[in-house]
Amino acid sequence: MRGHNTISSSNFPSFSGLAYITDSLINQVFVWHKTREVYCLYLAKMTEIFSYTAYRQLSQMFLAVIFFHVSEYFLAAVIHGKSSVTLKSLLISKHYLFAMIFSLLEYLIEIALFPDLKEHWVISDFGLVLVVIGEIIRKIAIITAGQSFTHIIRVRPDEHHQLVTYGIYKFIRHPGYCGFFIWAVGTQIMLCNPLSTIGFAVVVWKFFSTRIPYEEYFLRQFFGMQYVEYAQQVVSGVPFIN
Numbered sequence: 006m007r008g009h010n011t012i013s014s015s016n017f018p019s020f021s022g023l024a025y026i027t028d029s030l031i032n033q034v035f036v037w038h039k040t041r042e043v044y045c046l047y048l049a050k051m052t053e054i055f056s057y058t059a060y061r062q063l064s065q066m067f068l069a070v071i072f073f074h075v076s077e078y079f080l081a082a083v084i085h086g087k088s089s090v091t092l093k094s095l096l097i098s099k100h101y102l103f104a105m106i107f108s109l110l111e112y113l114i115e116i117a118l119f120p121d122l123k124e125h126w127v128i129s130d131f132g133l134v135l136v137v138i139g140e141i142i143r144k145i146a147i148i149t150a151g152q153s154f155t156h157i158i159r160v161r162p163d164e165h166h167q168l169v170t171y172g173i174y175k176f177i178r179h180p181g182y183c184g185f186f187i188w189a190v191g192t193q194i195m196l197c198n199p200l201s202t203i204g205f206a207v208v209v210w211k212f213f214s215t216r217i218p219y220e221e222y223f224l225r226q227f228f229g230m231q232y233v234e235y236a237q238q239v240v241s242g243v244p245f246i247n
């Protein structure tokens with residue numbers, strides 16, 4: 006009687022079948038090795054980029070953002086007195102936070118998918134220069150205008166409010182906004198973020214295109230012809246806004 010352990014010859018693959026299986030196994034192993042090699046190379050490149058490029062660009066960004074907000078708050082406290090300054094002087098709004106999170110996500114996605122995009126150091130360093138220039142222009146404006154510079158637009162006359170037409174205001178009507186515009190776009194150029202560079206430029210420009218006429222309406226109310234003449238002679242400092 007045939008036991009159930011008995012193997013019939015028909016259970017064996019033919020010689021050519023065996024060769025085919027071996028061949029495809031070798032192929033599989035080869036492909037697997039190649040994939041692993043490519044993956045390892047990718048990992049090595051990502052580690053290199055994350056450990057230098059991202060480290061440098063992101064720390065520059067965080068330092069720029071922290072310095073900007075802390076110094077805005079600090080200057081407001083020194084100029085207007087600590088009791089009249091609220092957390093609003095940190096200038097962190099919901100829209101601003103949304104924009105910053107978007108730019109951070111763009112950065113992380115692009116550095117993972119197109120790492121070479123972040124390696125344009127001439128562009129990134131140019132952005133860093135813009136960040137520094139924008140910050141300097143804005144802080145000079147705040148210090149020059151002193152108590153006339155309030156984060157919330159004055160809509161009523163105030164004894165501390167004097168028309169400022171000297172210093173940096175002799176050359177630019179809105180140096181604080183000009184500085185912020187350069188700073189904001191500079192942060193995105195520094196991160197080599199193409200989408201956020203355009204996005205920030207458009208959003209910040211649109212914001213100032215409505216804020217400046219509103220602010221100047223009250224400045225004309227407070228200072229009359231003096232402001233009208235000043236505004237005719239001095240550029241706004243924000244591109245394409247008269």
Ligand SMILES: C[S@@+](CC[C@H](N)C(=O)[O-])C[C@H]1O[C@@H](n2cnc3c(N)ncnc32)[C@H](O)[C@@H]1O
Nearest residue numbers: 146153155156158159167168169179180181182
């Ligand atoms: C956030 S500050 C911005 C000042 C200015 N727009 C700038 O970009 O440097 C807004 C306040 O500054 C006041 N302000 C703007 N220009 C001024 C000037 N030339 N002299 C005095 N006050 C000014 C406005 O009345 C408003 O209350």
